[in-house]
Amino acid sequence: MIYSAIASLDGYLDDPAGDSAWSAPDDEALAHITEGERPLSTYLYGRRMYETMRIWQTWPDEDTGSPLDLEWARMWRAAEKIVYSRTLTDATSPATRIEREFDPAVVRRLVEESPTDMSIGGAVLAGQALAAGIIDELRWYSYPVAVGGGNPWLPRDVRLDLELIETRGFASGVVFSRYRVASTRNRRE
Numbered sequence: 001m002i003y004s005a006i007a008s009l010d011g012y013l014d015d016p017a018g019d020s021a022w023s024a025p026d027d028e029a030l031a032h033i034t035e036g037e038r039p040l041s042t043y044l045y046g047r048r049m050y051e052t053m054r055i056w057q058t059w060p061d062e063d064t065g066s067p068l069d070l071e072w073a074r075m076w077r078a079a080e081k082i083v084y085s086r087t088l089t090d091a092t093s094p095a096t097r098i099e100r101e102f103d104p105a106v107v108r109r110l111v112e113e114s115p116t117d118m119s120i121g122g123a124v125l126a127g128q129a130l131a132a133g134i135i136d137e138l139r140w141y142s143y144p145v146a147v148g149g150g151n152p153w154l155p156r157d158v159r160l161d162l163e164l165i166e167t168r169g170f171a172s173g174v175v176f177s178r179y180r181v182a183s184t185r186n187r188r189e
Contacts, residue, residue, distance in 0.1 A: 001111050002040070002119050003126045004033070004139040005153040012150035013123055022145050027068055028170050029141060034072050036139065039116055040079065044107070044129075046122025047085035050096075053121070057093040082110075084125055104132035127155035133184045138162065144173035159185040 006023045007013050014020035025033060045053065056076040060069045081096040088098050102125060111118055111134060120126050120135065129135050138160075140153070154160070162179040169175050 001044075001107075001129065001135045002117055002137045002139060003129070003135050004037070004119060004121070004141075005123075005126075006141040006143065007153040008145050008147045008150075009142050010146040010148065011152050011154065012147050013153050014150040015147035016149040018150070022147070023143055025141070025174075026170075026172050027066070028172065029174050029176075030068055030072060032168070032170070032176060033141070034068065034075065037119065038075060040119045041116045042080040042082065042110070042114060042118045043076075044082045044084070044118065044120040044125065046125035047083060047088055049122030049125070050081065050083040050085070050088075054093050102128050104129070104134060108132070108134055123151055123153055123155075126153075127158065130155060130160065130181075130184060131158050135184075136181055137165075138177075138179045138181065140177045140179075142175045142177065144175075 005013060006020075006025065008015075008022070013023070015022075043053075053076065056073045059065070060073060062070070065073065077094070079095065081091070081093065082099055083091065083096060084099050084102045086100055091098055107129065117137075120129050126135065161182040161184075163182050164177065165180055166178040167176065
């Protein structure tokens with residue numbers, strides 16, 4: 001299971017007002033993200049992340065999108081999506097199902113039975129999966145901005161011991177870091 005996030009240098013997905021416009025990937029970063037996610041067949045999302053990502057179901061089209069945008073959209077549309085939400089009543093994209101509760105045992109079994117790696121998105125959902133020890137890898141696109149607060153990309157109550165696997169810098173100042181999760185301990189235990 002892979003948790004990828006675009007976050008500020010100080011570790012937030014958005015600023016205190018909820019704005020994340022600063023995190024839109026440029027072509028170089030989007031090409032890297034696309035290449036890294038190409039082997040994935042299933043995305044697990046929290047409601048907010050799904051609502052953010054579902055724009056790819058209708059945008060871009062052949063007239064409005066770059067070849068890179070179109071490639072990412074085709075990949076996203078083809079992937080299975082499992083959305084964890086107590087409030088959504090219907091999925092608004094094909095190949096999408098709604099689950100009411102995050103059950104670590106069920107998710108662990110999905111991961112074990114999947115022929116490919118899976119991705120998880122959304123800080124709250126990923127925090128639950130990290131606490132349960134289900135996530136094997138973190139991918140962090142650190143943007144050259146400090147926003148001073150907001151929604152943190154990592155949970156505050158979980159200790160993670162990580163092994164650096166890869167880093168890469170981009171012309172925009174974004175730094176990609178890829179980590180293997182060596183161990184996870186819930187601080188509440």
